[in-house]
Amino acid sequence: MTNPILVDYLRWIVLAPLLGAAINGLAGAWLQKRVGRHAVTAVALLPIGIAFALAVKGFLQLLSIEPEQRFLLDSVSKWMHIGHLKVDMAFWLDPLSSMMTLVITGIGGLIHLYSVGYMSEEPSYWRYFTYLNLFTAAMLTLVLGDSLLTMFVGWEGVGLCSYALIGFWHREWANASAGSKAFITNRVGDFGFVLGMFGLFWALDRTGQGTVVFRELAQRVHLLDGQTIAGLAAATFVTLMMFVGATGKSAQIPLYVWLPDAMAGPTPVSALIHAATMVTAGVYMICRLNFLFDMAPTTLHVVAAIGTLTAFFAATIGVAQWDIKKVLAYSTVSQLGFMFIAMGVGAYTTGVFHLFTHAFFKACLFLGSGSVIHALHHEQDMRHMGGLKKYMPITFWTFLLSTLALCGIPPFAGFFSKDEILWKAFSSPLGSPVLWAIGTLTAGFTAFYMFRQVFLVFYGEYRGSPGGHGHGHDDHGDDHGHATTAHDDGHGHGGHHGDPHESPALMTIPLVILALGAVLTGFLNVPGALGGHHVFDQWLAPVIAKAAHGEGHGAHGAPAAVARGHGVEAAVEHEAKVLEHDLETVEHDVEDATWEYLLMAVSVTVAFGGILLAWLMYRRKSLDPSTFSEAWSGGPYRAVYNKYWIDELYDATVIRGTLALSNLLATFDRVVVDGIVNGAGWVVRQVSALEGAFDRGVVDGLVNLVGSTSLALGNRARALQTGHIYSYLYAIVIGVVVVMFARLL
Amino acid sequence: MEIGLNHYLVVGLLVFLAGVFTVLTRRNAIGVLMGVELVLNSANINYIAFSRFGTGGLEGQIFSIFVIMLAAAEAAIGLAIVLGIYRKFQTIDVEEVDSLRG
Numbered sequence: 001m002t003n004p005i006l007v008d009y010l011r012w013i014v015l016a017p018l019l020g021a022a023i024n025g026l027a028g029a030w031l032q033k034r035v036g037r038h039a040v041t042a043v044a045l046l047p048i049g050i051a052f053a054l055a056v057k058g059f060l061q062l063l064s065i066e067p068e069q070r071f072l073l074d075s076v077s078k079w080m081h082i083g084h085l086k087v088d089m090a091f092w093l094d095p096l097s098s099m100m101t102l103v104i105t106g107i108g109g110l111i112h113l114y115s116v117g118y119m120s121e122e123p124s125y126w127r128y129f130t131y132l133n134l135f136t137a138a139m140l141t142l143v144l145g146d147s148l149l150t151m152f153v154g155w156e157g158v159g160l161c162s163y164a165l166i167g168f169w170h171r172e173w174a175n176a177s178a179g180s181k182a183f184i185t186n187r188v189g190d191f192g193f194v195l196g197m198f199g200l201f202w203a204l205d206r207t208g209q210g211t212v213v214f215r216e217l218a219q220r221v222h223l224l225d226g227q228t229i230a231g232l233a234a235a236t237f238v239t240l241m242m243f244v245g246a247t248g249k250s251a252q253i254p255l256y257v258w259l260p261d262a263m264a265g266p267t268p269v270s271a272l273i274h275a276a277t278m279v280t281a282g283v284y285m286i287c288r289l290n291f292l293f294d295m296a297p298t299t300l301h302v303v304a305a306i307g308t309l310t311a312f313f314a315a316t317i318g319v320a321q322w323d324i325k326k327v328l329a330y331s332t333v334s335q336l337g338f339m340f341i342a343m344g345v346g347a348y349t350t351g352v353f354h355l356f357t358h359a360f361f362k363a364c365l366f367l368g369s370g371s372v373i374h375a376l377h378h379e380q381d382m383r384h385m386g387g388l389k390k391y392m393p394i395t396f397w398t399f400l401l402s403t404l405a406l407c408g409i410p411p412f413a414g415f416f417s418k419d420e421i422l423w424k425a426f427s428s429p430l431g432s433p434v435l436w437a438i439g440t441l442t443a444g445f446t447a448f449y450m451f452r453q454v455f456l457v458f459y460g461e462y463r464g465s466p467g468g469h470g471h472g473h474d475d476h477g478d479d480h481g482h483a484t485t486a487h488d489d490g491h492g493h494g495g496h497h498g499d500p501h502e503s504p505a506l507m508t509i510p511l512v513i514l515a516l517g518a519v520l521t522g523f524l525n526v527p528g529a530l531g532g533h534h535v536f537d538q539w540l541a542p543v544i545a546k547a548a549h550g551e552g553h554g555a556h557g558a559p560a561a562v563a564r565g566h567g568v569e570a571a572v573e574h575e576a577k578v579l580e581h582d583l584e585t586v587e588h589d590v591e592d593a594t595w596e597y598l599l600m601a602v603s604v605t606v607a608f609g610g611i612l613l614a615w616l617m618y619r620r621k622s623l624d625p626s627t628f629s630e631a632w633s634g635g636p637y638r639a640v641y642n643k644y645w646i647d648e649l650y651d652a653t654v655i656r657g658t659l660a661l662s663n664l665l666a667t668f669d670r671v672v673v674d675g676i677v678n679g680a681g682w683v684v685r686q687v688s689a690l691e692g693a694f695d696r697g698v699v700d701g702l703v704n705l706v707g708s709t710s711l712a713l714g715n716r717a718r719a720l721q722t723g724h725i726y727s728y729l730y731a732i733v734i735g736v737v738v739v740m741f742a743r744l745l
Numbered sequence: 746m747e748i749g750l751n752h753y754l755v756v757g758l759l760v761f762l763a764g765v766f767t768v769l770t771r772r773n774a775i776g777v778l779m780g781v782e783l784v785l786n787s788a789n790i791n792y793i794a795f796s797r798f799g800t801g802g803l804e805g806q807i808f809s810i811f812v813i814m815l816a817a818a819e820a821a822i823g824l825a826i827v828l829g830i831y832r833k834f835q836t837i838d839v840e841e842v843d844s845l846r847g
Contacts, residue, residue: 721845721846722843722846723842723843723844723845723846724839724840724843724846725774725777725839725842726769726772726839726840729768729769729777730769733765733769
């Protein structure tokens, strides 16, 4: 990474949505009332369009430069320069942030478009788009920020906006509390992020090289060698803390609990935040700091373990959910787990590639479920759906294609990305067959629950009540009824008769585009074993320290760090090494190709097995689901259905614990602290009373005594003052006589 | 008979007593003022007499001139006060003016 190319348009990628949010936030209510919804729509959509255009411009500019030089910088202003800490408000565009920006503005734009249709009946239309624009601006700050601190601004911003959007229909307690849950859970992770950032700066500052700017970090990170924080190697400590941040944002164990509840928000929000953008922040951050994570193999093991566990865990929960969005939510948690597996085995580009493809098909799935929910008037229980294929063909086909992509069926996008992860989990020096086995099993679960969903929703007979509006929200089973206030039954769909209907074009067009993405994006990164060239990996190569070339050659940390440490010559040398690596890789690929084919075949077979099982149980119905749900006297099923009671566990431990502690502290406060304070008050009061009595009795008494004495004397003396001149004169004469006689005597 | 210091002192005493008597007996404010003048003049007679027969030089005469001047000023102020009293109370009878009574 050499000198950046300075540009001045990157700031507008962030500022445009921010401006949109500002205008709609300040004047949106007025606009909506006086000018109409289309004005709000224009204010909201135009900035996203501008941001997307600029993102494309940046991407094209990057394409026109040599791969090693792909680095645009837009330094807006000085931000804080305190001691060694020098942070500027600056945005940078490198292959990684360029890819993320395209995803955020591209898919985000489609979701904005979809929202216009989905939220068309919403009274607080302007508020929704304000949040959505603000969220986009925050997310773009997160990916474009050129330092950890700028990233953190976006990191917090998306947390805040996700709180606002999840609790968008805040009149219902469940929604508002889901928003709070997301926010608070994220805060726990953010604390880790902050600690990691502080630790990193502090450790570097001990060598006089403190910085939080990414490009400087990449060069100075080797200074962490040999340093320790809290008894851990500095790099391990920092990365572990950063990973805690990532588990919060990207919904990994143990902080994943907020994501399923976050489905309380409007469905496009789920698509934008909980599929395509915010939840990928953790993955992005790890990929961005890959040079740091490379130095901490311990952390990478933890990341891989947590990722695997989360992927499997969430997938099993997804099997037993009835809420159409909950299934997708757990699927998202599970897929994020896959991305973390990739991160944990050092295959950063592979993880990011899965992030990329997942953004398309999961956004499409969420929007598809939104389309279904919209058509069924906010019915979310899959037991009340069915047979929608004939009513909503576009939704059905796009949903099916995305499902195939998610299940990893070739040649859809998910196949390439997920299989690559499984292959890396197996073959990377950090990986192991165990990771692969669990991952593959998870893929089977994924295929099962996704096709269970497809069969339940789109096949068979429609099981909803023919009146359409009739069913209340109390039968949701999960207490997340949606916005009855904003979407009272019988709103705008006058003349609606029982049957569900296809959504308007505004909603189906994004679905079609995303489905195309779900089908095609996989070809961006066809593995060598299938005759591809890893285009995507090569695009990201300059970002990744060891450039993901060597499958199995990743000598961790030291060589790459040294290469970065020593300027241009070393970089050239490094490049030469990379080329060597390439050659080796080719040879290696040939050796490994057999294994790769084998593993591919296994995972695809497992996926088909899952689909077959779903088909037997929910389509052909020759296999009764209850044979599984009642196995081992229903224990496992109940565990899965109740999400392993994790929420209850947290409630019993963390929340109750906090409450109990608070109560204890409150009691302590009341009894001891208040006691001391009140005691002090009492003593002061008593002393004051005593003092008051003394004051009244003695001091006032003296004063009054003087006063009353004077008064009495005066009363006597006033008799002397007769006012008659002659009496004074007599006194004078008598005085004179007395004086004279005194002399004589 | 040689007229000596004692004769002057007796005259002075008589004038003084006449002055005091006037001051004490007159109810008219102007009369009171006139009595005060007599008292002052008796003092003057004493000053002059001691100046003439004593050994003190001219101090007694200078003092008596001071006293005359003082008496003139006192008369002027006293008459002004009497006029003020008349305006306020429509009388100059000192018996009836007693608003300074304590």
